[in-house]
Amino acid sequence: MRKDLQLIRPDFLSPEDHRTMLEYALSCEDSCEPSLVGDNAKSPLRESLTISDFGPCRQIIRDAVAPLVDEFSREFGIPLGKKRQFDGSLVAHTDGAYYKPHVDLGGPDFHRSRAISAVYYFFRTPAAFTGGDLRIFRLDRPGEFVDIPARDNQLVVFPAMVPHEVRPVHCPSNDFADARFALNLWIHKVPDQEQQ
Numbered sequence: 742m743r744k745d746l747q748l749i750r751p752d753f754l755s756p757e758d759h760r761t762m763l764e765y766a767l768s769c770e771d772s773c774e775p776s777l778v779g780d781n782a783k784s785p786l787r788e789s790l791t792i793s794d795f796g797p798c799r800q801i802i803r804d805a806v807a808p809l810v811d812e813f814s815r816e817f818g819i820p821l822g823k824k825r826q827f828d829g830s831l832v833a834h835t836d837g838a839y840y841k842p843h844v845d846l847g848g849p850d851f852h853r854s855r856a857i858s859a860v861y862y863f864f865r866t867p868a869a870f871t872g873g874d875l876r877i878f879r880l881d882r883p884g885e886f887v888d889i890p891a892r893d894n895q896l897v898v899f900p901a902m903v904p905h906e907v908r909p910v911h912c913p914s915n916d917f918a919d920a921r922f923a924l925n926l927w928i929h930k931v932p933d934q935e936q937q
């Protein structure tokens with residue numbers, strides 16, 4: 742597995758797709774709910790808001806990520822099998838939000854086959870928040886980590902088994918429209934014998 746445990750794709754989506762995602766997320770203020778952990782539990786591990794209906798965002802991200810999956814699999818040395826399976830979440834980090842260190846594999850059965858995590862960031866610019874870095878811990882050097890600032894229209898990809906966290910977000914306006922939005926897409930490893 743690669744020792745620098747992430748791939749970064751700046752300017753990931755076209756301006757049009759980026760705008761569609763952001764406009765959709767901004768329209769969801771009234772329908773989002775506190776984010777849960779693992780088997781649908783509210784937990785001090787995590788403070789953020791989840792938008793459960795992805796609207797147009799699911800297709801946009803899948804279409805953009807699907808052609809890159811083989812490359813990610815090769816780069817990380819994680820074989821995935823022939824069939825592609827994904828799950829995702831759409832999350833707003835507003836003032837005070839965070840996600841303590843965790844891996845993306847735990848919890849419900851379906852999450853156990855997650856192999857690669859891809860996080861797409863999008864928000865109004867200039868950013869009205871500070872903090873919110875993605876901290877990725879090094880598997881090969883315990884205690885060491887890299888902090889990756891959340892940048893608008895950027896995709897960050899890493900193995901789902903690698904511990905990571907979202908550093909606390911400070912957003913003085915505390916306005917939903919100023920949130921740090923992220924679409925998390927998990928690429929699953931489906932053994933070939935389980936495919937029909």
Ligand SMILES: O=C(O)CCC(=O)C(=O)O
Nearest residue numbers: 840845860875907923925
């Ligand atoms: O928003 C991020 O930077 C990552 C979120 C995350 O780790 C998760 O949802 O599992």
Ligand SMILES: [Fe+2]
Nearest residue numbers: 843844845905
């Ligand atoms: Fe995560």
